[in-house]
Amino acid sequence: MSAEPRSLARRLFEPASIDSQAPVARVVTYVLLFLWTLVVVIPLYWVFITSFKGPGEVDNGPFYLPFVDFAPSLQAWDFMLVQNYTLRPYMNSVVVAVASTLLAVLIGSLAAYALVRIRFQVKLAAVAIFLILLTAIIVAVATFGVRWEIAIVVAAALFVIALFTLLGRTKLAVGNSDIEFWIISNRIMPPIVAVLPIYVMFQQMRLLDTQVALIATYTAINLPIVVWLTRDFFAGIPLDLEESAQIDGASKFRVFFTIALPLVRSGLVATFLLVLILAWNEYLLALFLSNADAQTMPVLVSAQNTTRGPQWWNMSVLITVMIAPVIIISSILQKHIARGLLVGAVKG
Amino acid sequence: MTATDTMPDAADRRSWAEWLDGHSGRIMVLPAVIVLLCFAIFPLIISAYLALSRFALAPGGFTLKFIGLLNFRKLLVGSQQYHLLGKFGTFGFVQFALLALIAAGLFFLLARYLLRGRPTVVGTVGRLLATAMAMGLAVLALAPMAPGGVPGTVVNTLLYVFVGVSVQFALGLGLALLCGQPIRGRNFFRVLFFIPLMVTPVGIAYTFRMLADMQKGPFAPLVRAFGISEWSWATEAWSARLMVLVGDTWQWTPFMFIVLLAAIENQPRDQVEAARLDGANGFQIFRDITWPAIAPIAATVVLIRLIEAFKIIDLPNVLTGGGPGLATESMTLHSFISWRTQDLGGSAAIGYMLLFISTIVCVSFFNFVVRPARRFEA
Numbered sequence: 001m002s003a004e005p006r007s008l009a010r011r012l013f014e015p016a017s018i019d020s021q022a023p024v025a026r027v028v029t030y031v032l033l034f035l036w037t038l039v040v041v042i043p044l045y046w047v048f049i050t051s052f053k054g055p056g057e058v059d060n061g062p063f064y065l066p067f068v069d070f071a072p073s074l075q076a077w078d079f080m081l082v083q084n085y086t087l088r089p090y091m092n093s094v095v096v097a098v099a100s101t102l103l104a105v106l107i108g109s110l111a112a113y114a115l116v117r118i119r120f121q122v123k124l125a126a127v128a129i130f131l132i133l134l135t136a137i138i139v140a141v142a143t144f145g146v147r148w149e150i151a152i153v154v155a156a157a158l159f160v161i162a163l164f165t166l167l168g169r170t171k172l173a174v175g176n177s178d179i180e181f182w183i184i185s186n187r188i189m190p191p192i193v194a195v196l197p198i199y200v201m202f203q204q205m206r207l208l209d210t211q212v213a214l215i216a217t218y219t220a221i222n223l224p225i226v227v228w229l230t231r232d233f234f235a236g237i238p239l240d241l242e243e244s245a246q247i248d249g250a251s252k253f254r255v256f257f258t259i260a261l262p263l264v265r266s267g268l269v270a271t272f273l274l275v276l277i278l279a280w281n282e283y284l285l286a287l288f289l290s291n292a293d294a295q296t297m298p299v300l301v302s303a304q305n306t307t308r309g310p311q312w313w314n315m316s317v318l319i320t321v322m323i324a325p326v327i328i329i330s331s332i333l334q335k336h337i338a339r340g341l342l343v344g345a346v347k348g
Numbered sequence: 349m350t351a352t353d354t355m356p357d358a359a360d361r362r363s364w365a366e367w368l369d370g371h372s373g374r375i376m377v378l379p380a381v382i383v384l385l386c387f388a389i390f391p392l393i394i395s396a397y398l399a400l401s402r403f404a405l406a407p408g409g410f411t412l413k414f415i416g417l418l419n420f421r422k423l424l425v426g427s428q429q430y431h432l433l434g435k436f437g438t439f440g441f442v443q444f445a446l447l448a449l450i451a452a453g454l455f456f457l458l459a460r461y462l463l464r465g466r467p468t469v470v471g472t473v474g475r476l477l478a479t480a481m482a483m484g485l486a487v488l489a490l491a492p493m494a495p496g497g498v499p500g501t502v503v504n505t506l507l508y509v510f511v512g513v514s515v516q517f518a519l520g521l522g523l524a525l526l527c528g529q530p531i532r533g534r535n536f537f538r539v540l541f542f543i544p545l546m547v548t549p550v551g552i553a554y555t556f557r558m559l560a561d562m563q564k565g566p567f568a569p570l571v572r573a574f575g576i577s578e579w580s581w582a583t584e585a586w587s588a589r590l591m592v593l594v595g596d597t598w599q600w601t602p603f604m605f606i607v608l609l610a611a612i613e614n615q616p617r618d619q620v621e622a623a624r625l626d627g628a629n630g631f632q633i634f635r636d637i638t639w640p641a642i643a644p645i646a647a648t649v650v651l652i653r654l655i656e657a658f659k660i661i662d663l664p665n666v667l668t669g670g671g672p673g674l675a676t677e678s679m680t681l682h683s684f685i686s687w688r689t690q691d692l693g694g695s696a697a698i699g700y701m702l703l704f705i706s707t708i709v710c711v712s713f714f715n716f717v718v719r720p721a722r723r724f725e726a
Contacts, residue, residue, distance in 0.1 A: 021529055025630075029526050033537055036523055040540055043555045043598070044547075046566055050558065062568050111380035118373035135393050142397060142412060183380060186388045188710050190659045192680045193699035196398060196692060197391035220387030223380055251365065252372035281548040283662040284680070302550045302666050312558055319551040326546040331539050337606070 044323075051076055051316035058312050076313035086300070086318065092290075093297040093322075096211055097279040100218035105272050107219065108226025109234075109264075111183065113256050115176050115227075116234040117242070122179070124172040129162045180231065187224035195288045202289060209294050217285050222275045229274075233267035234260060270336040277326055297322050395696045403692035419697040430500060431674060431682065432698065433488060437497025443490050450486045454479045478712040485705070499585075501674065501682040504664075505702070507589065508678060509657040509709075512596050517650055519597065520604025525634070527605075528612035538609065545602040549595075553666035556595045585675035588668045592676050595663050600653060607649045608642060615641040647721040651713055658706035 012024050021029065049065075050058065052072035057063055063070035080086050114120075133155040140146040202213045241263070242255050250258070261268070283298040290296060301322065304315045330337060368375065399419055401412045423432045439447075458479055461467060489506055492499040499507075527537050544552075558564075560581055562571050581587035619637050628636070661680040664670055670677035670685070677685070679702040686695035 021531070025529075026531070029529050029531060033523075033526055033531075037537070037540060039598070040544055042566070043552075043559055044543065046559060047551075047555050058564055062564060062566050064566065107379045107383060110376040114373045114376035118376075120373060120377070131389070134390065138390075138393050138397060142394075143414065179377070183384060186384055188655050188703075188707055189388060189392070190680060190699060190702050190706060192659070192661070192683045193395050193696070193703050194388060194391035196687065196696060196699075197394035198387060200394075201386075201391075216383075217387060220383045223383055227380065251369045252376070253368070256376070277546050281546075281550075283548070283550055284659075284684070287684075298548050298550045298662070301548065301554065302662070304554075305666070310554065310557070312554075315554050316558075319548070319554065322551060323547045327543055330542065330546055334535075334539050334542060337542075 047316045047319050050312050051320050053313050053316075055311070055313070076317045080314050080317040081321070086321070089295045089297050089300045090321065092211060092214075092294050093280060096214045096218060096294075096296060097276055099211075100215045100222065100279050101272055101276045103215065103219040104222045104226050104275055105230075105268065108223050109230045109261070109268065109271075110256065112227045112231040113234050113260055115180050116231055118252075120176050120179060121173045123166075124174055125166050125169075126163055127174065129159060129166070133159055180227070184224045184228045187221075187228075191221060191284055195285060198285075199288050209290050209292060211294050213289050214286060214294055214296065217289060218279045218282060221282075221285070222278055225275060225278070226271055229271045230264065230267065233264035237263045266336050269333060273330055273333055273337055277330070280322075280326060395699060398692055399696035399700050401693055403690065405690065415693070419693045420701075423694065423697055423701070428694065430498070432500050432502055432679075432701075434492030434500030434503055435496075435498040436491040437494030439491070439494055443494045447486060447490060451483060454482055474712075474715065478708065478716065481705075481708045481712070485709075498673075499675070501677045501679045501698075502701075502705075504589065504675070504677055505658065505660070505679045505705075508593065508596060508660050509654060512593050512600070513650060513653050513657050515593070516597050516600045516604050516653065517646070519601045520649075521608055521646070523601070523605045524608035524612055525638075527609050528638075538606070542602050542606050544599050545606075547599065549599060549662035550666050552595050552599055553663050556591060556598075557667060560591060582668060583672055585672060588672060588676045592664050592667055595667060596657075596660065600657075603653065604649055607645060611642040611645040612638060644718070644722045647718040651710065651718050654713055655706070655710050658702060658709075 013022050049072075052066055052074070053063070053070060054073055054075050057070045066072040137148070137151045137155050140151050141148045198217055199208070202208045202210075207213045237260065242259055245255050245259055246252075281298060282296075283302065286296045286299045287302075290299060297318070301315065301318050304310060304318065398412070400416060401414045402418070404411050404413070422428050458475055461475055462472070485506060489503050491497060492503050523541060527534055527541075547555075559566060562568060562576075562578075562580060565571075581591055615638055620633055623633050623637060659680055660678045661684060664676045664678050665681050665684070668676045670681050674682075679698055683695045683698040683702070686692075686698060
């Protein structure tokens with residue numbers, strides 16, 4: 001404390017100590033944060049209270065406070081959840097999101113771990129031959145009407161022959177960082193480019209409008225994110241633990257499941273949540289791949305735009321039940337998410 | 349696998365386990381590669397084929413006829429040009445001046461690279477490609493904005509991507525800096541500000557339709573006071589676009605905020621305190637300590653957002669249905685609408701053009717912004 005008395009202006013504009021703010025700055029900070037709080041809360045609040053309104057309360061002008069200027073009713077909730085059987089799309093969403101996230105995290109973290117710990121050398125020639133043969137299969141099936149089973153068998157045979165004749169003649173190879181980059185760069189691809197062939201593929205397999213189709217597709221589109229995030233978690237853990245386990249004779253798989261995975265637990269939680277949210281909210285692919293049996297919540301919500309005009313009260317119920325669980329889960333696990341994203345962004 | 353005690357079986361098992369361990373790397377990566385081959389590479393090749401052919405329904409199925417680049421021609425210079433690229437206006441002085449300015453800037457960057465650094469072949473080709481792309485996009489964006497022009501879906505998408513991401517970044521950074529101050533309740537704000545990111549975009553679209561309803565929305569009394577309740581944002585191109593941007597910003601600002609806040613919390617505390625003791629003001633601290641510390645992370649979050657922003661469809665589809673006219677239609681929505689009208693070739697062609705634009709923009713951003721930002725840190 002200095003003995004010299006400070007003038008009013010100095011007291012208002014200068015901080016009292018080194019890790020605090022000047023009073024004026026503090027007021028401005030809180031006012032701005034409060035304004036953004038309003039921006040975040042008002043839409044959510046409006047959806048929430050609209051779900052307790054009926055057609056009358058919505059049409060006769062804005063009412064803001066339940067019990068004060070309108071009488072809340074559970075009519076819309078009853079209509080959407082009990083009479084209209086929203087449970088089915090809801091369960092579809094839960095099953096698809098959880099299953100695809102589990103699969104993506106499992107497959108993705110396995111690949112990320114291998115890419116961090118094991119050196120890869122894939123012959124460029126082999127990759128090129130593979131892609132050429134794949135294109136050849138597609139052209140053969142699409143234009144010349146060759147049966148796809150036959151095309152695949154022939155191509156596989158050609159691939160093996162080409163591989164044996166070329167092996168050892170070329171040195172050009174792709175390494176770990178190339179494979180990683182390829183996996184991650186798949187995320188750049190807009191889903192609209194891939195969705196038509198995926199649609200046809202599932203149609204041929206008679207899997208259209210099933211949960212399996214959605215789970216498989218979501219796993220694929222979220223895989224790059226899992227690899228991209230988890231590779232940094234694995235790169236961050238010290239080698240000695242794994243090495244000593246390997247000297248004791250544990251296999252790579254065992255090391256992965258019993259040592260590496262538990263060490264990156266909190267990163268995995270972040271990854272899991274992020275991917276879960278992405279899968280839970282996914283709209284475009286669900287629109288293509290499901291229509292009745294496997295319909296998910298985003299599609300159901302968007303389909304509420306009926307000919308009688310949107311029925312805000314019913315829609316609000318759907319939106320509320322869709323966002324409530326994710327908000328609760330991620331609010332609890334918030335710290336993990338921020339940290340996980342940070343690790344990913346630092347090393348990318 | 350369960351263990352058995354019989355000797356031959358155990359030996360058998362050991363060799364099997366050895367084989368497994370020897371190939372563990374490949375086995376670990378294989379599932380990921382197979383999944384991506386099935387759902388990314390394979391569909392991409394088929395889409396390329398679709399983009400080059402005409403699809404027609406025929407009795408008992410469909411026919412595909414190879415037509416070369418006709419789909420692309422139709423979209424770029426033919427009957428669908430107004431839809432994808434928009435209607436070009438006449439260039440006035442302002443447009444030429446802007447274009448010249450952009451060209452000069454790009455030329456300056458290119459010249460600096462060629463003269464100052466040690467130019468490599470790959471670096472030069474990449475930069476030429478990026479420059480050409482930037483110039484092309486600038487022309488495409490300016491031409492429909494000129495008097496008499498109407499923007500098409502490419503311009504709309506670029507608007508959502510560049511304006512949207514910039515606004516989200518600015519807001520997210522501002523909020524993160526505010527929250528990074530020594531304030532009470534930081535965790536409360538962190539949790540609360542994060543919520544919009546989790547709301548499904550379809551839900552956001554309906555929510556903002558409700559909020560922006562001029563007669564029944566929460567702001568209706570305000571609107572009535574201004575005497576504009578007869579006006580509707582949905583009937584005018586720019587107000588509709590603004591609405592989509594508002595919804596998108598509401599959802600994605602939290603993403604920027606949360607990562608940047610974590611980065612700000614990680615900045616070197618001792619340096620900040622030393623600077624404070626030396627009497628540095630807030631702006632100086634931000635410029636000399638905070639910004640260098642968070643720049644690589646900032647560049648990376650913007651990159652992630654860029655990648656995702658190109659894919660926008662849910663908001664415009666539900667909020668405005670792409671209208672009025674095609675004022676808010678994004679390229680993904682355009683492709684989707686083409687698919688619904690059985691124009692599969694056109695749909696795939698639009699998808700491919702989107703892939704082309706977004707890949708070049710994202711890769712350029714990675715090479716020319718993210719990489720230097722990281723090197724700057726190290």
